[in-house]
Amino acid sequence: MAESYVISLLRRIGAAVFRKDDDFARQQGWEITEGRFGLSRSYRDPRFNELASCPVCGGTGSAGKTRCARCSGTGRVRLRREIPADGGH
16 A cells, blocks of 8 residues: 555656646647656657658658659658648648
C-alpha cells in the first residue's frame, strides 16, 4: 500500500512539473507519452506519420548535382494529400 502511495505521489509531482509543456503539446495536437512513474515525458507531432523518404532521391534531397524536384530538396514527401476545406472545388 505504501508503494502505491509513493507512485501516486510521483505521478502527481510529474503532472505538476510538466503541466505547462503538456498543455502546450495538447494545443498543438501532439502525442504525449509519460515515462516511468510520470517523471518524464516524450512529445511527438503525429504529422510525422505522413512523411516518407522521397522515392526519387532516396531521401538525400538531391538528384545528381541539383536539388530534387519531387521533394524540393527536403528528402521527404507526404504520404497523404491534405484535402482542402472546400473539398478541392
